[in-house]
Amino acid sequence: MSDIAELDLRDPAFVADPYPSYAALRAQGPLQYHERSGLWLAFSHEHAAAVLRERRLGRLWRDREPLSELEPFNLLHRHQMMENEPPEHTRLRRLVAQAFARGHVERLQPRVEQITHELVDAVATSGSADLIADVAAPLPVAVIAELLGVPASDRPLLRPWSDAIVRMYEYDRTPRDEAAAVSAATEFAGYVRALLRRRRQAPHDDLLTHLAAAQENGVGLSEDEAVASAVLLLNAGHEASVNVLGNGIVALLRHPEQLDRLRADPALAPAAVEEMIRYDPPLHLFERTATAAVELGGVRLPAGAKVAALLGSANRDPAVFAAPERFDITRAPNPHLGFGAGIHFCLGAPLARLELTTALPILLARMPELRLLAEPVPRLRFVIRGNQSIQVAFTPRR
Numbered sequence: 557m558s559d560i561a562e563l564d565l566r567d568p569a570f571v572a573d574p575y576p577s578y579a580a581l582r583a584q585g586p587l588q589y590h591e592r593s594g595l596w597l598a599f600s601h602e603h604a605a606a607v608l609r610e611r612r613l614g615r616l617w618r619d620r621e622p623l624s625e626l627e628p629f630n631l632l633h634r635h636q637m638m639e640n641e642p643p644e645h646t647r648l649r650r651l652v653a654q655a656f657a658r659g660h661v662e663r664l665q666p667r668v669e670q671i672t673h674e675l676v677d678a679v680a681t682s683g684s685a686d687l688i689a690d691v692a693a694p695l696p697v698a699v700i701a702e703l704l705g706v707p708a709s710d711r712p713l714l715r716p717w718s719d720a721i722v723r724m725y726e727y728d729r730t731p732r733d734e735a736a737a738v739s740a741a742t743e744f745a746g747y748v749r750a751l752l753r754r755r756r757q758a759p760h761d762d763l764l765t766h767l768a769a770a771q772e773n774g775v776g777l778s779e780d781e782a783v784a785s786a787v788l789l790l791n792a793g794h795e796a797s798v799n800v801l802g803n804g805i806v807a808l809l810r811h812p813e814q815l816d817r818l819r820a821d822p823a824l825a826p827a828a829v830e831e832m833i834r835y836d837p838p839l840h841l842f843e844r845t846a847t848a849a850v851e852l853g854g855v856r857l858p859a860g861a862k863v864a865a866l867l868g869s870a871n872r873d874p875a876v877f878a879a880p881e882r883f884d885i886t887r888a889p890n891p892h893l894g895f896g897a898g899i900h901f902c903l904g905a906p907l908a909r910l911e912l913t914t915a916l917p918i919l920l921a922r923m924p925e926l927r928l929l930a931e932p933v934p935r936l937r938f939v940i941r942g943n944q945s946i947q948v949a950f951t952p953r954r
């Protein structure tokens with residue numbers, strides 16, 4: 557597709573493989589107005605990075621309507637750092653970043669190793685697994701839940717809640733999706749609110765306690781902000797990582813020579829993880845709104861204009877990446893935009909990198925002759941790109 561007028565962000569064929577359309581549209585124009593979505597779309601690396609860094613293009617939260625029905629969903633977003641600009645963003649991000657730093661991400665490495673081994677133990681003798689359900693999903697959920705202090709018995713609640721909420725970020729959502737998102741948001745917020753209150757009465761050594769304390773000091777977070785921050789961390793803390801593991805392992809399986817290199821030299825894992833995020837990123841579109849008239853790549857956008865950075869397109873821009881369609885686990889430099897850029901740059905990037913670089917070599921070592929048993933089943937969602945299931949086989953442990 558090389559005509560922006562034909563681009564339909566809900567078209568299953570586009571969603572299944574957006575990369576050929578990205579290439580054609582990027583070549584046609586790095587920043588183009590897309591009538592159907594009412595968005596200026598940034599296809600090039602330069603323009604997408606500029607969208608994320610330009611301070612007059614902000615994340616401005618507008619409550620979804622009808623207000624009376626969508627309040628539980630709105631409540632969780634209105635008070636999030638990701639949906640706000642300074643000064644709110646600075647205050648919310650600083651408090652969460654402090655809490656995060658106290659958790660000492662690096663200290664988590666032995667736990668990530670242990671959890672990965674336990675997950676592989678459960679499938680090792682059978683020689684087959686669903687990479688999503690058995691490994692890629694439970695690993696980041698367990699890590700972020702532990703960091704926040706969500707009891708192990710409650711962890712199965714998190715992914716279904718998150719899944720229903722993030723469905724609202726897609727362009728093909730239906731009224732049924734909205735209803736499901738509202739009930740998930742209601743239950744999730746109620747659950748986290750109760751947990752924060754318990755932590756205030758009986759502090760633990762976890763991030764929820766820190767958020768609860770920040771709330772008590774008066775200067776810090778309101779209770780709604782603490783709830784929204786905790787839900788944001790729990791959701792953002794696993795959604796993308798699940799899909800990087802899934803999309804990335806599929807890329808490795810489709811490029812066996814790259815898989816062999818990584819198996820032979822696990823020290824390549826950090827570079828391989830960056831390439832997994834560049835090549836088939838889990839998050840494809842982030843919106844901004846012009847708070848004042850702004851010039852972007854020679855185009856003058858009026859105040860109120862809506863713009864989106866297309867991360868998956870930026871990551872394949874030949875102006876920045878040599879042979880961008882090639883999956884190369886030793887690519888260097890690799891300035892992909894998978895974690896965003898500017899003031900909203902992913903707060904969890906160190907945690908995500910630690911998780912992925914720790915888990916990947918363990919999975920490959922403990923799943924010899926890993927191969928696809930069937931074609932991966934895609935989720936067929938545009939904004940959050942991933943697979944529903946990836947059935948694999950490997951040589952079982954005797």
Ligand code: HEM
Binds near residue numbers: 793843
């Ligand atoms: C490989 C996995 C991950 C990817 C690819 C990813 C990607 C991103 C991106 C692109 C943004 C920027 C959004 C924007 O500009 O509007 C972002 C923001 C954010 N991410 Fe991640 N993320 C990942 C993992 C995590 C994890 C593990 C956490 C755990 C806490 C996390 C927490 C956040 C938060 C809190 C923000 C908002 C930052 C702000 O608004 O200042 N992410 N992430």
